[in-house]
Amino acid sequence: MEIEPEREPNLARTIVVAPEEDQQRLDSFLVSHFSKHSRVRLQRAIAKGDVLVDGKKAKSSTKLKPGQSVVCEPIEAPTEGPIPEDIPLDLIFEDEHMIAINKPPLMVVHPAKGHWSGTLTAALAFHFKSLSSIGGPTRPGIVHRLDRDTSGVILVAKTDQAHAALGKQFQDRTVEKEYHAIVTPAPDRDRDVIDKPIGNHPYQREKKAIRENHSSSRAAVSMYEVLERLNGFALVAVKPKTGRTHQIRVHMAHVGCPVACDRLYSGRARLTGNDLNRDGDETVLLDRQALHARKIGFDHPVSGERMLLESKFPADMTRLWEAIKTRKMD
Template identity: 45%
Template sequence: MHDYLSLTVAEKATRLDRWLAAELPELTRSRLQKLIEGGQVQVNGQLCRKKQMVVQIGDQITLEIPPTESLALEPENLPLDILYEDESLIIINKAAGMVVHPAPGHSGGTLVNALLYHCQDLAGIGGVERPGIVHRLDKDTTGAIVVAKTDQAHQHLQKQIQTKTAQREYLGVVYGAPRASEGTIDAPIGRHPVDRKKQGIVPESQGGREAVTHWRVRERLGNFTLLEFKLETGRTHQIRVHSSSMGHPIVGDVVYGVGRSVGVNLTGQALHAYRLSLEHPVSGEMIEAIAPPPPEFLTLLEVLRKR
C-alpha cells in the first residue's frame, strides 16, 4: 500500500531534494531522488521530475511513497576468504563478481548471503536489508571489506569511515603513464546527467558530492601504470570515475574505461582494495588487514612487465 504525504515549504528557497531530505530524515536522499525521478513527487499540483528544482516558501509538496521491496535474505554456504575475525567484526577479501548485498536482480550469491551462513547472529545488525555492512566494494572490485557483527561495532565502524579514522588503500592498473609520481583528485561526484546508470564529475551545485582521491605511482609498466589510491571519501565508483577523469582509466573497466585488450581475461576492472586499517570498536587497538591480490591481477602485472 502506498503512503501519501503533503508538506508545505516554510524555509527560504532551496533545492527540492535537499529540502525533502531535511524534512524526511527517515528516507535517504538517494531514495528521495528516485521518487522525484520516478514521477512520485508533485509541486503545487504539478508533476516534478527535477531534483534540482528550487522550491519557495509556501510551495505545496506531495509525495507518493511506494512500499519498499522486501528482500528475502537466505543464508548460503559460499566460500569466504577471511582475513580477520572476532566477536565484533569480520574482514573479508572479497572475490571479483560477488555483489556485497542483495538487491533487485541480485537476490542471492552475495557477500551478505554468505555471511548470514557463516555468522549465525548477523541478521538485523545495522538494518535488515544490509546487515552488518559498513562500506561497499563494487561487484567487480576485489579486496578487503569489513562487516560488523554487533550494533555497537556497526555504529563505531561507520563513524570511523566518516571521520577517516579507518583508512582504505587500493591498487589499480591504469592505461597510460601519468607525468607526475603522485597527486590528488578533488572533484565532486554525482549521478551522470545523461546515463543514469553511471556516476560522473558533477558540480556540487548540481547535486555532486565532495570526493577526494590521493594517488601515487607504484610501478611504471610502459603504456600502463600500477597506482596506489587512498580514499578520503567513499563515493560510488569514486576511484574509477576519478581515474577516468584524469585520462588514465582502470584497465578492464567497461563502464568508465576504453575497452582495449591487454592480453589477459579479467573478471572485472583491475582494482583491488589491498589494505584496510581501522580501530577495533571494543579494544581500541589498530587493526591492519592486507588482502592479497587475486591471481588474475598478478597475472596482468606479469604480462605487462614482459612487454
C-alpha cells in the same frame, strides 16, 4: 489485452500471450508479469519445469506466439533476509565483534534486483550465527560495501555495538583505505592529489561524473602514487579521503588514466593476450575493472586498538600484470 493485476507471488497463474507480446522470450514475458521476482529466479522456475507453454516444458529462450497459454506454478517468493548459501569465504580477521573478509571479484555484497543469490550476505548467513541488525534484514553485518567488480578487504560487524562504532569511523572519515589499481596509460606524475567534486552524470544514469556547482555534486578527494610503470600501464596506490560512488574510477579517468577494463569509464570491459600483443591469443586476462581494496586502517570497535588489515592481491589482476611484463612494445 488487458493485463490482470498481479496476484500474490505464491499462487499459480495462467496467462494468454497477447498479440503485442509476439516473439517475446519466455523469461522476459514472465518478468513483465511477475515484477516481484528477479529474472534469475524465474529462469530457475522455467528450468525446474514449473512453467509450461501450451502444457509443455520450455526454455527461457523460447519465443512466444499470440494465443499461447503460459502456466506458471507457485514460485517461492524472495525472503526478507538473504538465504544462507555455502560459499567459501577468505577470512582476514575474526573475533567476537567483527570480521574482515577478502571479497572476491564479481561477488555482489547484498541482494538486489537480478542478484538474489551468490551474494556476500548469503555466504555470511551460512557461516556466522550472529551478525549485526543495523543494516536491516537484507544487509546483516554490512558496514560498508564494494562494487561487484571490485575485490578486496571489507569489514563486517557481528554486533550492533561494533557496527555503530565502525559506522561512525566511516562517517568521521577516520578510516584509512588504500586501493591498488592497474591503469592505462600511466600517469605522467609520480603522485598527485585529485580534488574534484563528483555528481550524477548528465545523461547516463549508471555513471558518475566530475560536476562543478551541481545540485548532485559532493566534494571528493583522492591521492594516488605510482608504484610501478610498465609497458604503457601503471600499478598505482590510491587513497580516497572521501567515499563517493565510483570515486577512484571517476578520478583516474578524469586525469586521463582510467582503471583498466573499467566498462563504464575506460571504454573496454576486458583485456586479452591479443589486446596486448596482437598475436591472435584471445585468452582473457581480465574481465572486470582492475581495482582492489588492498588495505584498511581503523580503530577496533571495542578495544580501540588501531588496526591495519591487508588483503592479498587477486589472481586475475596478477595474471594481467604478469602479461603486461612480457608485452612487446613497438
